[in-house]
Amino acid sequence: MEAFFTNIDKVIDGFSWTVRLALFSALFSFILGVILTAMRVSPIGLLRGVSTVYVETVRNSPLTLVLLFCGLGLNSALGLSLADSVAWDVFWWAVIGLSAYTACFVSETLRSGINTIPVGQAEAARSLGLTFTQILRLIIIPQALRTVIGPLGSVLIALIKNTTVASVAGLGVQEASRQMKLMFDQGIAPVLPTFVGFAIGFLVLTLPVGYFFSWLSKRMAVVR
Amino acid sequence: MTATPLVVLENVNKHFGELHVLRDINLSVNAGEVVVIIGPSGSGKSTLCRTINRLETIDSGRILVNGQPLPAEGRALARLRSDVGMVFQSFNLFSHMTVLENITLGPTKVLKIPRAQATLRGLELLERVRIADQAHKYPAQLSGGQQQRVAIARALAMNPKVLLFDEPTSALDPEMVQEVLDVMTDLAREGMTMIVVTHEMGFARRAADRVVFMADGQIVEENTPNEFFTNPRTDRARDFLSKILTH
Ligand SMILES: Nc1ncnc2c1ncn2[C@@H]1O[C@H](COP(=O)(O)OP(=O)(O)O)[C@@H](O)[C@H]1O
Ligand SMILES: [Mg+2]
Numbered sequence: 368m369e370a371f372f373t374n375i376d377k378v379i380d381g382f383s384w385t386v387r388l389a390l391f392s393a394l395f396s397f398i399l400g401v402i403l404t405a406m407r408v409s410p411i412g413l414l415r416g417v418s419t420v421y422v423e424t425v426r427n428s429p430l431t432l433v434l435l436f437c438g439l440g441l442n443s444a445l446g447l448s449l450a451d452s453v454a455w456d457v458f459w460w461a462v463i464g465l466s467a468y469t470a471c472f473v474s475e476t477l478r479s480g481i482n483t484i485p486v487g488q489a490e491a492a493r494s495l496g497l498t499f500t501q502i503l504r505l506i507i508i509p510q511a512l513r514t515v516i517g518p519l520g521s522v523l524i525a526l527i528k529n530t531t532v533a534s535v536a537g538l539g540v541q542e543a544s545r546q547m548k549l550m551f552d553q554g555i556a557p558v559l560p561t562f563v564g565f566a567i568g569f570l571v572l573t574l575p576v577g578y579f580f581s582w583l584s585k586r587m588a589v590v591r
Numbered sequence: 592m593t594a595t596p597l598v599v600l601e602n603v604n605k606h607f608g609e610l611h612v613l614r615d616i617n618l619s620v621n622a623g624e625v626v627v628i629i630g631p632s633g634s635g636k637s638t639l640c641r642t643i644n645r646l647e648t649i650d651s652g653r654i655l656v657n658g659q660p661l662p663a664e665g666r667a668l669a670r671l672r673s674d675v676g677m678v679f680q681s682f683n684l685f686s687h688m689t690v691l692e693n694i695t696l697g698p699t700k701v702l703k704i705p706r707a708q709a710t711l712r713g714l715e716l717l718e719r720v721r722i723a724d725q726a727h728k729y730p731a732q733l734s735g736g737q738q739q740r741v742a743i744a745r746a747l748a749m750n751p752k753v754l755l756f757d758e759p760t761s762a763l764d765p766e767m768v769q770e771v772l773d774v775m776t777d778l779a780r781e782g783m784t785m786i787v788v789t790h791e792m793g794f795a796r797r798a799a800d801r802v803v804f805m806a807d808g809q810i811v812e813e814n815t816p817n818e819f820f821t822n823p824r825t826d827r828a829r830d831f832l833s834k835i836l837t838h
Binding site: 497509591 | 644646666669670671672673675676677679681683684685686687696697700701729731732742745746749
């Protein structure tokens with residue numbers, strides 16, 4: 368383990384990129400996921416169609432392809448740049464790819480939550496004179512969210528692990544798994560202990576997320 | 592009592608696929624009137640109730656509330672719905688909100704009444720339905736009878752012109768039926784216009800001005816409660832009454 372700790376600055380730097388990737392992607396995928404869900408249940412056929420096609424296409428594509436599309440396609444081939452430094456440019460493209468992908472899972476999870484809400488909730492809201500968007504915002508989404516907190520935790524854990532794909536898919540974000548590989552390539556760290564060290568690093572990130580979300584889901588549960 | 596028709600249904604027809612659930616319904620309810628709708632299960636009572644605030648659309652005919660035809664969509668419809676209160680069999684309180692939040696939601700979000708004012712009025716209404724002490728509880732912490740009284744308060748908070756009740760006591764344990772009927776009777780006495788689907792004959796006799804008997808999607812008979820229960824004119828009504836009376 369000694370080599371692992373002598374290179375601790377590299378390890379920390381790697382995980383700091385991992386955390387940043389996960390945080391920004393979580394935020395954007397949540398927002399996009401809510402929008403996709405709202406479109407999916409809206410009375411306007413076109414919005415429903417767009418949302419369905421998007422979710423079904425992206426959700427069923429390998430994440431590597433989605434990230435390659437962002438990295439090689441949009442960033443390199445089309446030359447679209449999002450930041451001045453290369454490190455941040457590839458970072459933001461990775462965030463876009465991860466968010467676009469994860470939003471589908473957020474949306475499907477939310478939609479399964481919406482399906483558990485009795486129709487009477489929306490009918491009561493309609494009979495008060497609330498509009499469609501008010502009903503969604505004040506009644507349906509808050510209740511759906513409460514029922515899917517646990518599953519959303521799983522989506523977040525998957526996202527944290529998926530950040531490792533951002534470096535293999537042509538986007539050289541210096542996140543933890545890439546740092547690990549660089550350390551191996553440079554021969555500065557013995558494989559097995561380093562490997563264990565990084566694995567523990569990921570557990571330190573993911574385990575509390577799982578516990579936090581199950582605690583939250585118990586706390587926020589809607590009793591009917 | 593003034594005789595201005597507040598709710599008017601003219602030749603209303605409605606199908607669910609092949610099923611003709613409302614057949615040429617003509618009904619007029621005056622301001623301040625209490626009309627009880629009674630009839631066998633599946634006769635279309637709930638559907639009739641739900642067409643009046645357009646939770647169900649109709650295939651033909653006209654429905655007027657306060658002289659205005661029901662708007663089809665959008666804000667005009669939302670405004671109409673806030674004039675027509677509805678109380679459901681299964682209460683349908685918003686389960687993630689406290690009792691008080693349930694009551695102030697409509698006034699603050701639809702009528703744009705300031706929160707402080709809506710809260711005061713909400714507490715007043717809870718007083719009126721006799722559960723002021725439960726304001727900060729969640730619906731699931733209340734008994735069925737209490738929940739239904741909250742639902743009534745929630746509907747009243749919108750200052751509706753008419754209240755629709757769809758079997759408000761059918762989902763309640765027997766010992767809680769009376770507390771809800773008492774609140775409804777008070778409302779009827781205070782002059783609220785009410786359309787009530789119920790089989791509670793005691794309530795109908797005490798509070799209703801008129802009983803409408805439905806069968807197979809049609810209004811078969813209309814009369815004062817006393818006449819209807821003691822002297823039904825049609826065989827269908829006689830048959831139906833003999834069934835519910837022996838239970
Ligand atoms: N959403 C619906 N879709 C199809 N059929 C329905 C629907 N709602 C009610 N029905 C049918 O319409 C008929 C009338 O129902 P309803 O108005 O609920 O009667 P009631 O309240 O008098 O028992 C019943 O046969 C019922 O099965
Ligand atoms: Mg019914």
